[in-house]
Amino acid sequence: MNNPPKTVISRRSRPAKEPLSKDLIVKTALELLKNEGSAGLSMRKIAKALDTGPSSLYVYVTNLQELSAYVLDYGLDKVVFPSSQDGSWKTRLFDVLNSYLTVLYESPGIAELSLTTIPIGPHSLAITEYILQRLQEGGIHSTSAAWGADLLLLYASSVAFEQSSRDQKGTTLLAISSSYQSLDAIQYPMIASLRNEMTSSDGEERFRWGLEVILHGILLKQE
């Protein structure tokens, strides 16, 4: 009775006790992030989920910031790149960005990471590279392309974050609504009259609108 058997099945993907590795840590962290939001991304919670102490993680990862970068990139694994038969450069551009958006929607935490963490992992780079190539096909070059890619990704990230933070904290949403309700129509006439347009959350249409604005704007500036 001294050594209790370490055979437990129940838990998600841990047969007996997989050896630690950067990969396993990142994978576990991403799952926590998906399930619990950004609050789930903590060294201690990750360690607990792996049946170990927090200090063990530091063998594979320098700190939480670095781990966050890995988690973000690993989360972007699911972004889909339309192949060259899938329509015009513009369609394909919209489609990657839509895929990117969808991935961020799936877990609010990732959307937040995408705004807060500098994306330098291979998946982030692949997305940027793909966007740059589409822009080039569309005749958008050099600085316009570089800054444009950034702007497009930023826009998608923020739409996702805004959406997800609304879903997350219904309290805050109510706070917003009620604050807009009681808006002084004399002090803020435009906001008051545009209340419905600003709160409208038909994300799809709004997202498309923004992408087109940005794209057309870039194209116009180039001519």
Place this chain on the structure above:
Amino acid sequence: MNNPPKTVISRRSRPAKEPLSKDLIVKTALELLKNEGSAGLSMRKIAKALDTGPSSLYVYVTNLQELSAYVLDYGLDKVVFPSSQDGSWKTRLFDVLNSYLTVLYESPGIAELSLTTIPIGPHSLAITEYILQRLQEGGIHSTSAAWGADLLLLYASSVAFEQSSRDQKGTTLLAISSSYQSLDAIQYPMIASLRNEMTSSDGEERFRWGLEVILHGILLKQE
């Protein structure tokens, strides 16, 4: 000698011991945020700066999230609104956004808050109202104006955040550079060839570029 005179100079704004108030708390929090970045915005640090315990703050503020919203709004107090003699609607629009950007630059923490916190305070509203009015002057109405105002503010916020997070963590900047240096020109040809354009941080020009892209894009979509 019972009521000590409230004329003391030495400490920033605390004579002997001012009574607590929401205003004083927010003011202190903002100062901490400016001096120490986002890490300085903690209930315990604010309490310590006010010579009291953290629990005392909860009389005036429901939680850290709410306090953060107040701090953001109070920080936006310094944004300058060009008067109607200051040029075309477009010039004035660019000028508020520039002022907004400058305020965010001054304290990295505020830039982060502006991306993370839902801005519903009076100052935030005033800025949005001002932008909506300029857009209207420029012939941009309803949904375009509502979404456009959001997009413009988002862009400014993110430029400030990106800049400030670079200033803050030189480590990360180095990490980025070196990651771009060793970029596989075969796997990421476009990124490799645009390396200089993407890293270039002449913020001024880039900021203007983005604003013009967005504005022109909106105008184009309206026609």
Place this chain on the structure above:
DNA sequence: ACCTGAACACCGTTCAAGT
């Protein structure tokens, strides 16, 4: 009504000690 101390349930990170 306002303020406080103490406690609860958390953090990230380090480091000496074990295997």
Place this chain on the structure above:
DNA sequence: ACCTGAACACCGTTCAAGT
């Protein structure tokens, strides 16, 4: 080389007790 326990220096928030 990898893992661990224990410790350090922090968090936000609550709550009974004081004034």
